[in-house]
Protein backbone atom coordinates (compact mmCIF):
# COMPACT_ATOMS: atom_id res chain seq x y z
CA UNK A 1 0.00 0.00 0.00
CA UNK A 2 1.25 3.49 -0.89
CA UNK A 3 2.11 5.85 1.84
CA UNK A 4 -0.01 8.65 0.37
CA UNK A 5 -3.01 6.37 -0.01
CA UNK A 6 -2.72 5.46 3.52
CA UNK A 7 -2.28 9.09 4.57
CA UNK A 8 -5.34 10.19 2.60
CA UNK A 9 -7.75 7.59 3.84
CA UNK A 10 -7.49 7.72 7.65
CA UNK A 11 -9.82 10.70 8.09
CA UNK A 12 -12.69 9.03 6.23
CA UNK A 13 -12.00 5.69 7.84
CA UNK A 14 -11.89 7.34 11.22
CA UNK A 15 -15.18 9.07 10.56
CA UNK A 16 -16.87 5.79 9.60
CA UNK A 17 -15.37 4.02 12.54
CA UNK A 18 -16.47 6.77 14.89
CA UNK A 19 -19.96 6.64 13.43
CA UNK A 20 -20.13 2.87 13.76
CA UNK A 21 -18.85 2.97 17.28
CA UNK A 22 -21.39 5.63 18.17
CA UNK A 23 -24.17 3.50 16.76
CA UNK A 24 -23.06 0.26 18.34
CA UNK A 25 -21.28 1.11 21.55
CA UNK A 26 -22.28 -2.08 23.24
CA UNK A 27 -20.86 -4.23 20.48
CA UNK A 28 -17.58 -2.35 20.61
CA UNK A 29 -17.41 -2.60 24.35
CA UNK A 30 -17.89 -6.34 24.32
CA UNK A 31 -15.72 -7.27 21.31
CA UNK A 32 -13.12 -4.55 21.06
CA UNK A 33 -10.40 -6.65 22.60
CA UNK A 34 -10.86 -9.39 20.02
CA UNK A 35 -10.94 -7.71 16.68
CA UNK A 36 -8.13 -5.16 16.33
CA UNK A 37 -5.05 -6.70 14.73
CA UNK A 38 -1.86 -4.96 15.70
CA UNK A 39 0.39 -4.16 12.77
CA UNK A 40 3.03 -1.50 12.68
CA UNK A 41 1.60 0.30 9.69
CA UNK A 42 -1.81 0.46 11.15
CA UNK A 43 -0.53 1.90 14.38
CA UNK A 44 -2.12 5.41 14.14
CA UNK A 45 -5.53 4.10 13.29
CA UNK A 46 -5.23 1.29 15.81
CA UNK A 47 -4.39 3.76 18.48
CA UNK A 48 -7.48 5.84 17.76
CA UNK A 49 -9.71 2.80 17.72
CA UNK A 50 -8.41 1.57 21.03
CA UNK A 51 -8.92 4.95 22.54
CA UNK A 52 -12.48 5.00 21.33
CA UNK A 53 -13.11 1.58 22.72
CA UNK A 54 -11.66 2.53 26.08
CA UNK A 55 -13.50 5.84 26.17
CA UNK A 56 -16.77 4.20 25.26
CA UNK A 57 -16.23 1.48 27.86
CA UNK A 58 -15.48 4.12 30.47
CA UNK A 59 -18.58 6.03 29.42
CA UNK A 60 -20.66 2.87 29.67
CA UNK A 61 -19.34 2.04 33.12
CA UNK A 62 -19.98 5.60 34.21
CA UNK A 63 -23.51 5.41 32.82
CA UNK A 64 -24.11 2.12 34.53
CA UNK A 65 -22.75 3.36 37.83
CA UNK A 66 -24.46 6.74 37.66
CA UNK A 67 -27.84 5.90 36.23
CA UNK A 68 -28.74 2.24 35.76
CA UNK A 69 -27.50 0.90 39.08
CA UNK A 70 -29.25 3.47 41.30
CA UNK A 71 -32.47 2.87 39.38
CA UNK A 72 -32.08 -0.85 39.79
CA UNK A 73 -31.20 -0.47 43.44
CA UNK A 74 -34.22 1.71 44.14
CA UNK A 75 -36.42 -0.80 42.34
CA UNK A 76 -35.01 -3.52 44.60
CA UNK A 77 -35.68 -1.61 47.84
CA UNK A 78 -38.09 -3.29 50.22
CA UNK A 79 -41.70 -2.29 49.81
CA UNK A 80 -42.28 -0.57 53.24
CA UNK A 81 -39.95 2.26 52.29
CA UNK A 82 -42.17 2.98 49.36
CA UNK A 83 -45.29 2.78 51.62
CA UNK A 84 -43.94 5.32 54.04
CA UNK A 85 -43.58 7.80 51.20
CA UNK A 86 -47.16 7.16 50.18
CA UNK A 87 -49.76 9.25 51.98
CA UNK A 88 -53.01 7.38 52.56
CA UNK A 89 -56.10 8.87 54.19
CA UNK A 90 -56.37 6.31 57.04
CA UNK A 91 -59.09 6.78 59.64
CA UNK A 92 -57.83 5.61 63.04
CA UNK A 93 -60.21 4.64 65.86
CA UNK A 94 -60.64 7.42 68.43
CA UNK A 95 -58.52 7.08 71.57
CA UNK A 96 -60.43 6.33 74.76
CA UNK A 97 -61.13 9.42 76.82
CA UNK A 98 -58.83 8.33 79.66
CA UNK A 99 -55.89 7.91 77.32
CA UNK A 100 -56.25 11.42 75.94
CA UNK A 101 -56.38 13.07 79.35
CA UNK A 102 -53.08 14.12 80.78
CA UNK A 103 -52.64 11.58 83.53
CA UNK A 104 -50.54 11.81 86.65
CA UNK A 105 -47.80 9.33 85.90
CA UNK A 106 -48.31 6.26 88.04
CA UNK A 107 -44.60 5.72 88.47
CA UNK A 108 -44.30 8.86 90.55
CA UNK A 109 -46.58 7.43 93.25
CA UNK A 110 -44.36 5.68 95.75
CA UNK A 111 -46.08 2.88 97.61
CA UNK A 112 -44.93 2.25 101.18
CA UNK A 113 -45.92 -0.68 103.37
CA UNK A 114 -45.76 -0.12 107.14
CA UNK A 115 -43.28 -2.37 108.92
CA UNK A 116 -43.58 -3.48 112.52
CA UNK A 117 -42.56 -0.74 114.92
CA UNK A 118 -42.73 2.06 112.35
CA UNK A 119 -44.50 5.30 113.12
CA UNK A 120 -46.08 7.61 110.55
CA UNK A 121 -43.27 10.05 111.24
CA UNK A 122 -40.69 7.33 110.38
CA UNK A 123 -42.46 6.72 107.08
CA UNK A 124 -42.49 10.42 106.21
CA UNK A 125 -38.82 10.72 107.08
CA UNK A 126 -37.95 7.74 104.89
CA UNK A 127 -39.64 9.56 101.98
CA UNK A 128 -37.57 12.68 102.65
CA UNK A 129 -40.63 14.50 103.98
CA UNK A 130 -40.52 16.77 106.98
CA UNK A 131 -42.64 17.38 110.02
CA UNK A 132 -44.52 20.20 108.24
CA UNK A 133 -45.67 17.71 105.55
CA UNK A 134 -46.82 15.27 108.22
CA UNK A 135 -48.67 18.08 109.96
CA UNK A 136 -50.42 19.11 106.74
CA UNK A 137 -51.50 15.54 106.11
CA UNK A 138 -52.82 15.11 109.64
CA UNK A 139 -54.74 18.39 109.42
CA UNK A 140 -56.15 17.60 106.00
CA UNK A 141 -57.30 14.13 107.03
CA UNK A 142 -58.77 15.48 110.31
CA UNK A 143 -60.88 12.55 111.46
CA UNK A 144 -58.98 9.72 109.84
CA UNK A 145 -58.07 7.60 112.79
CA UNK A 146 -56.15 5.38 110.41
CA UNK A 147 -53.29 7.86 110.47
CA UNK A 148 -53.24 8.10 114.23
CA UNK A 149 -52.98 4.38 114.68
CA UNK A 150 -51.14 2.70 111.84
CA UNK A 151 -50.57 -1.05 111.65
CA UNK A 152 -47.87 -3.19 110.06
CA UNK A 153 -49.00 -4.01 106.53
CA UNK A 154 -50.96 -0.76 106.04
CA UNK A 155 -50.16 0.90 102.73
CA UNK A 156 -49.53 4.52 101.94
CA UNK A 157 -48.70 6.09 98.59
CA UNK A 158 -46.89 9.37 98.14
CA UNK A 159 -46.69 11.68 95.15
CA UNK A 160 -43.52 13.69 95.52
CA UNK A 161 -42.39 16.56 93.29
CA UNK A 162 -38.87 16.49 91.78
CA UNK A 163 -37.87 19.15 94.31
CA UNK A 164 -38.98 16.85 97.14
CA UNK A 165 -42.26 18.62 97.96
CA UNK A 166 -45.34 16.58 98.82
CA UNK A 167 -47.98 16.73 96.07
CA UNK A 168 -50.27 13.93 97.12
CA UNK A 169 -50.91 11.07 99.47
CA UNK A 170 -53.21 8.06 99.32
CA UNK A 171 -54.30 5.68 102.06
CA UNK A 172 -57.15 3.33 102.88
CA UNK A 173 -59.42 4.92 105.44
CA UNK A 174 -61.11 1.55 105.93
CA UNK A 175 -61.68 -1.59 103.91
CA UNK A 176 -64.14 0.25 101.68
CA UNK A 177 -62.75 3.76 101.28
CA UNK A 178 -59.55 5.13 99.82
CA UNK A 179 -58.62 8.73 100.59
CA UNK A 180 -56.46 10.83 98.32
CA UNK A 181 -55.05 14.15 99.51
CA UNK A 182 -53.74 16.60 96.91
CA UNK A 183 -51.47 19.46 97.87
CA UNK A 184 -51.18 22.36 95.44
CA UNK A 185 -49.23 25.18 97.02
CA UNK A 186 -51.29 26.17 100.04
CA UNK A 187 -54.45 24.50 98.68
CA UNK A 188 -55.44 21.07 99.93
CA UNK A 189 -58.09 18.89 98.32
CA UNK A 190 -59.40 15.57 99.52
CA UNK A 191 -61.02 12.84 97.48
CA UNK A 192 -62.69 9.81 99.00
CA UNK A 193 -63.11 6.90 96.63
CA UNK A 194 -65.55 4.17 97.61
CA UNK A 195 -64.13 0.80 96.70
CA UNK A 196 -66.52 -1.80 95.47
CA UNK A 197 -66.98 -4.65 97.91
CA UNK A 198 -68.71 -7.74 96.70
CA UNK A 199 -69.83 -10.86 98.47
CA UNK A 200 -69.96 -13.97 96.36
CA UNK A 201 -71.23 -17.32 97.51
CA UNK A 202 -69.03 -20.37 97.53
CA UNK A 203 -69.82 -23.98 98.29
CA UNK A 204 -67.40 -26.35 99.97
CA UNK A 205 -68.04 -30.05 100.28
CA UNK A 206 -65.82 -32.75 101.67
CA UNK A 207 -65.73 -36.29 102.93
CA UNK A 208 -63.37 -36.89 105.82
CA UNK A 209 -60.73 -39.56 105.38
CA UNK A 210 -58.03 -38.34 107.73
CA UNK A 211 -58.55 -34.95 109.28
CA UNK A 212 -61.25 -32.34 108.89
CA UNK A 213 -58.60 -29.82 107.87
CA UNK A 214 -57.37 -32.12 105.10
CA UNK A 215 -60.89 -32.60 103.75
CA UNK A 216 -61.56 -28.86 103.95
CA UNK A 217 -58.34 -28.07 102.13
CA UNK A 218 -59.30 -30.44 99.31
CA UNK A 219 -62.65 -28.58 99.18
CA UNK A 220 -60.78 -25.28 98.73
CA UNK A 221 -61.68 -23.98 102.18
CA UNK A 222 -59.28 -21.99 104.34
CA UNK A 223 -58.30 -23.01 107.87
CA UNK A 224 -60.15 -19.91 109.08
CA UNK A 225 -63.33 -21.25 107.51
CA UNK A 226 -62.82 -24.62 109.24
CA UNK A 227 -62.52 -22.78 112.57
CA UNK A 228 -65.77 -20.96 111.80
CA UNK A 229 -67.43 -24.26 110.97
CA UNK A 230 -66.19 -25.77 114.25
CA UNK A 231 -67.49 -22.72 116.08
CA UNK A 232 -70.94 -22.96 114.46
CA UNK A 233 -71.33 -26.60 115.57
CA UNK A 234 -69.42 -26.38 118.85
CA UNK A 235 -72.54 -27.00 120.98
CA UNK A 236 -73.32 -30.24 119.19
CA UNK A 237 -69.98 -31.67 118.21
CA UNK A 238 -66.30 -31.15 118.87
CA UNK A 239 -65.07 -31.04 115.28
CA UNK A 240 -61.46 -31.27 116.41
CA UNK A 241 -62.02 -34.67 118.05
CA UNK A 242 -65.33 -36.26 117.28
CA UNK A 243 -65.11 -36.52 113.50
CA UNK A 244 -64.78 -39.97 111.93
CA UNK A 245 -63.71 -41.29 108.56
CA UNK A 246 -66.74 -41.11 106.28
CA UNK A 247 -68.22 -38.04 107.97
CA UNK A 248 -69.05 -35.37 105.41
CA UNK A 249 -69.87 -31.70 105.27
CA UNK A 250 -71.30 -29.13 102.91
CA UNK A 251 -70.77 -25.46 103.62
CA UNK A 252 -72.23 -22.46 101.81
CA UNK A 253 -70.22 -19.39 102.70
CA UNK A 254 -69.52 -16.05 101.15
CA UNK A 255 -66.21 -14.61 100.05
CA UNK A 256 -65.43 -10.91 100.11
CA UNK A 257 -63.98 -9.32 96.98
CA UNK A 258 -62.70 -5.74 96.75
CA UNK A 259 -62.24 -4.09 93.36
CA UNK A 260 -62.37 -7.55 91.86
CA UNK A 261 -59.64 -8.94 94.12
CA UNK A 262 -60.44 -11.74 96.59
CA UNK A 263 -59.97 -10.34 100.08
CA UNK A 264 -61.07 -12.98 102.56
CA UNK A 265 -63.76 -15.52 103.26
CA UNK A 266 -66.84 -14.12 104.92
CA UNK A 267 -69.53 -15.86 106.93
CA UNK A 268 -70.98 -19.32 106.86
CA UNK A 269 -74.51 -18.93 105.48
CA UNK A 270 -75.52 -22.56 105.76
CA UNK A 271 -73.81 -25.79 106.74
CA UNK A 272 -74.63 -29.43 106.97
CA UNK A 273 -72.55 -31.99 108.80
CA UNK A 274 -73.04 -35.76 108.77
CA UNK A 275 -71.41 -37.26 111.85
CA UNK A 276 -71.75 -41.05 111.96
CA UNK A 277 -75.13 -40.78 110.30
CA UNK A 278 -76.29 -37.94 112.58
CA UNK A 279 -77.24 -34.89 110.52
CA UNK A 280 -76.48 -31.44 111.89
CA UNK A 281 -77.60 -28.27 110.14
CA UNK A 282 -76.84 -24.60 110.64
CA UNK A 283 -78.36 -21.52 109.01
CA UNK A 284 -77.33 -17.95 109.65
CA UNK A 285 -80.26 -15.78 110.58
CA UNK A 286 -80.57 -12.18 111.67
CA UNK A 287 -82.55 -11.74 114.84
CA UNK A 288 -84.94 -8.81 115.36
CA UNK A 289 -82.30 -7.06 117.50
CA UNK A 290 -79.96 -7.01 114.45
CA UNK A 291 -77.53 -9.64 115.73
CA UNK A 292 -76.87 -12.86 113.84
CA UNK A 293 -77.19 -16.36 115.16
CA UNK A 294 -77.10 -19.90 113.83
CA UNK A 295 -80.21 -22.07 113.81
CA UNK A 296 -80.88 -25.64 112.89
CA UNK A 297 -83.13 -26.48 109.96
CA UNK A 298 -86.18 -26.49 112.25
CA UNK A 299 -85.42 -23.00 113.57
CA UNK A 300 -83.86 -23.88 116.93
CA UNK A 301 -80.81 -21.89 118.02
CA UNK A 302 -77.62 -23.96 117.86
CA UNK A 303 -76.37 -22.18 120.94
CA UNK A 304 -77.20 -24.46 123.83
CA UNK A 305 -77.69 -23.68 127.49
CA UNK A 306 -74.38 -25.42 128.23
CA UNK A 307 -71.01 -25.81 126.54
CA UNK A 308 -70.07 -29.45 126.21
CA UNK A 309 -66.42 -28.72 126.96
CA UNK A 310 -65.69 -25.41 128.72
CA UNK A 311 -62.01 -25.04 127.71
CA UNK A 312 -59.46 -25.74 124.99
CA UNK A 313 -58.09 -29.07 126.14
CA UNK A 314 -55.44 -31.33 124.69
CA UNK A 315 -57.02 -34.71 125.54
CA UNK A 316 -59.61 -36.43 127.67
CA UNK A 317 -57.51 -37.92 130.47
CA UNK A 318 -60.38 -39.69 132.22
CA UNK A 319 -63.96 -40.37 131.17
CA UNK A 320 -67.19 -40.43 133.13
CA UNK A 321 -68.16 -43.67 134.92
CA UNK A 322 -66.98 -46.31 137.39
CA UNK A 323 -63.20 -46.56 137.54
CA UNK A 324 -60.29 -47.51 139.74
CA UNK A 325 -59.48 -44.19 141.37
CA UNK A 326 -55.82 -43.30 140.76
CA UNK A 327 -55.58 -41.53 144.12
CA UNK A 328 -57.91 -43.55 146.39
CA UNK A 329 -57.05 -46.93 144.72
CA UNK A 330 -60.63 -48.18 144.96
CA UNK A 331 -63.57 -48.37 142.52
CA UNK A 332 -65.57 -45.16 142.52
CA UNK A 333 -67.90 -43.33 140.20
CA UNK A 334 -65.90 -40.74 138.31
CA UNK A 335 -68.66 -38.13 138.37
CA UNK A 336 -67.29 -35.98 135.56
CA UNK A 337 -64.83 -35.90 132.73
CA UNK A 338 -61.14 -34.99 133.06
CA UNK A 339 -59.91 -32.66 130.35
CA UNK A 340 -56.11 -32.36 130.30
CA UNK A 341 -54.70 -28.91 129.56
CA UNK A 342 -51.63 -26.94 130.64
CA UNK A 343 -51.77 -25.12 133.97
CA UNK A 344 -53.17 -21.63 133.45
CA UNK A 345 -55.50 -22.52 130.53
CA UNK A 346 -58.67 -20.39 130.91
CA UNK A 347 -61.86 -22.17 131.96
CA UNK A 348 -65.16 -20.77 130.68
CA UNK A 349 -68.60 -20.91 132.26
CA UNK A 350 -70.55 -23.59 130.38
CA UNK A 351 -73.78 -21.62 130.59
CA UNK A 352 -75.47 -18.53 131.96
CA UNK A 353 -76.01 -18.99 135.66
CA UNK A 354 -75.33 -18.13 139.27
CA UNK A 355 -72.31 -19.34 141.26
CA UNK A 356 -73.46 -21.64 144.09
CA UNK A 357 -70.07 -22.87 145.36
CA UNK A 358 -66.68 -21.15 145.13
CA UNK A 359 -63.80 -22.36 147.29
CA UNK A 360 -61.73 -25.34 148.41
CA UNK A 361 -63.60 -28.64 148.36
CA UNK A 362 -61.95 -31.87 149.57
CA UNK A 363 -60.61 -33.85 146.59
CA UNK A 364 -61.70 -31.15 144.08
CA UNK A 365 -59.20 -28.54 145.24
CA UNK A 366 -60.26 -25.07 144.07
CA UNK A 367 -63.81 -25.66 142.87
CA UNK A 368 -66.69 -23.67 141.37
CA UNK A 369 -70.26 -24.84 140.89
CA UNK A 370 -72.72 -22.90 138.75
CA UNK A 371 -76.52 -23.33 138.79
CA UNK A 372 -77.21 -22.92 135.08
CA UNK A 373 -80.92 -23.72 134.92
CA UNK A 374 -83.31 -24.82 137.66
CA UNK A 375 -82.47 -28.43 136.72
CA UNK A 376 -78.87 -28.26 135.46
CA UNK A 377 -75.70 -27.35 137.31
CA UNK A 378 -72.03 -27.57 136.30
CA UNK A 379 -68.89 -28.06 138.43
CA UNK A 380 -65.23 -27.22 137.76
CA UNK A 381 -62.41 -28.71 139.87
CA UNK A 382 -58.62 -28.64 140.41
CA UNK A 383 -58.30 -24.95 139.39
CA UNK A 384 -54.96 -23.24 139.99
CA UNK A 385 -56.80 -19.98 140.67
CA UNK A 386 -60.21 -18.34 140.32
CA UNK A 387 -60.96 -15.44 138.00
CA UNK A 388 -61.10 -12.22 140.05
CA UNK A 389 -64.37 -10.72 141.24
CA UNK A 390 -66.38 -13.94 141.47
CA UNK A 391 -68.27 -14.92 144.64
CA UNK A 392 -71.13 -17.16 145.58
CA UNK A 393 -74.18 -15.45 144.07
CA UNK A 394 -72.27 -13.85 141.17
CA UNK A 395 -74.01 -14.03 137.79
CA UNK A 396 -71.86 -15.41 134.99
CA UNK A 397 -72.46 -15.48 131.25
CA UNK A 398 -71.79 -18.43 129.01
CA UNK A 399 -68.15 -18.34 127.88
CA UNK A 400 -67.01 -15.98 130.64
CA UNK A 401 -63.65 -16.95 132.19
CA UNK A 402 -64.21 -18.23 135.72
CA UNK A 403 -60.76 -19.65 136.51
CA UNK A 404 -57.61 -21.39 135.29
CA UNK A 405 -56.47 -25.00 134.98
CA UNK A 406 -54.34 -26.41 137.78
CA UNK A 407 -53.92 -29.62 139.78
CA UNK A 408 -55.17 -28.64 143.21
CA UNK A 409 -56.86 -31.36 145.29
CA UNK A 410 -56.52 -35.01 144.29
CA UNK A 411 -54.98 -34.71 140.86
CA UNK A 412 -52.00 -36.42 139.24
CA UNK A 413 -51.54 -33.73 136.58
CA UNK A 414 -52.99 -30.41 135.42
CA UNK A 415 -56.54 -30.91 134.16
CA UNK A 416 -60.10 -29.68 134.56
CA UNK A 417 -62.53 -32.00 136.26
CA UNK A 418 -65.84 -31.00 134.64
CA UNK A 419 -69.19 -32.15 135.96
CA UNK A 420 -72.78 -31.76 134.78
CA UNK A 421 -75.62 -32.60 137.19
CA UNK A 422 -79.33 -32.83 136.49
CA UNK A 423 -81.31 -32.28 139.71
CA UNK A 424 -78.05 -33.00 141.56
CA UNK A 425 -77.41 -36.35 139.82
CA UNK A 426 -74.09 -36.52 137.89
CA UNK A 427 -74.38 -37.27 134.16
CA UNK A 428 -71.78 -37.70 131.41
CA UNK A 429 -71.03 -34.19 130.10
CA UNK A 430 -69.88 -35.57 126.74
CA UNK A 431 -73.10 -37.43 125.97
CA UNK A 432 -75.85 -35.83 128.06
CA UNK A 433 -78.74 -34.38 126.12
CA UNK A 434 -78.38 -30.67 126.66
CA UNK A 435 -81.51 -28.75 127.57
CA UNK A 436 -83.15 -28.10 124.22
CA UNK A 437 -83.31 -24.42 123.33
CA UNK A 438 -86.70 -23.09 122.39
CA UNK A 439 -87.30 -22.54 118.66
CA UNK A 440 -87.98 -19.13 117.13
CA UNK A 441 -91.41 -17.63 117.78
CA UNK A 442 -93.96 -18.54 115.05
CA UNK A 443 -93.71 -15.24 113.17
CA UNK A 444 -89.89 -15.31 113.12
CA UNK A 445 -89.93 -19.00 112.31
CA UNK A 446 -91.95 -18.30 109.15
CA UNK A 447 -89.44 -15.62 108.16
CA UNK A 448 -86.57 -18.01 108.93
CA UNK A 449 -88.03 -20.75 106.73
CA UNK A 450 -88.62 -18.43 103.80
CA UNK A 451 -85.10 -16.98 104.06
CA UNK A 452 -83.33 -20.30 104.42
CA UNK A 453 -85.35 -22.24 101.81
CA UNK A 454 -83.00 -21.36 98.89
CA UNK A 455 -79.94 -22.37 100.95
CA UNK A 456 -81.57 -25.63 101.97
CA UNK A 457 -82.41 -26.32 98.32
CA UNK A 458 -78.76 -25.76 97.37
CA UNK A 459 -77.55 -28.15 100.09
CA UNK A 460 -79.96 -30.76 98.72
CA UNK A 461 -78.63 -30.24 95.19
CA UNK A 462 -75.06 -30.83 96.42
CA UNK A 463 -76.13 -34.02 98.19
CA UNK A 464 -78.05 -35.27 95.16
CA UNK A 465 -75.08 -34.63 92.89
CA UNK A 466 -72.76 -36.45 95.26
CA UNK A 467 -75.07 -39.44 95.51
CA UNK A 468 -75.24 -39.52 91.70
CA UNK A 469 -71.46 -39.26 91.49
CA UNK A 470 -71.05 -42.03 94.06
CA UNK A 471 -73.55 -44.23 92.24
CA UNK A 472 -71.66 -43.59 89.01
CA UNK A 473 -68.39 -44.48 90.72
CA UNK A 474 -69.86 -47.75 92.03
CA UNK A 475 -71.15 -48.62 88.55
CA UNK A 476 -67.70 -47.93 87.11
CA UNK A 477 -66.15 -50.15 89.78
CA UNK A 478 -68.49 -53.07 89.10
CA UNK A 479 -68.08 -52.68 85.35
CA UNK A 480 -64.32 -52.53 85.62
Ligand SMILES: [Zn+2]
Pocket residue numbers: 318334336337338416417418
Ligand atom coordinates in the same frame (compact mmCIF):
# COMPACT_ATOMS: atom_id res chain seq x y z
ZN1 LIG B 1 -62.04 -35.97 137.47
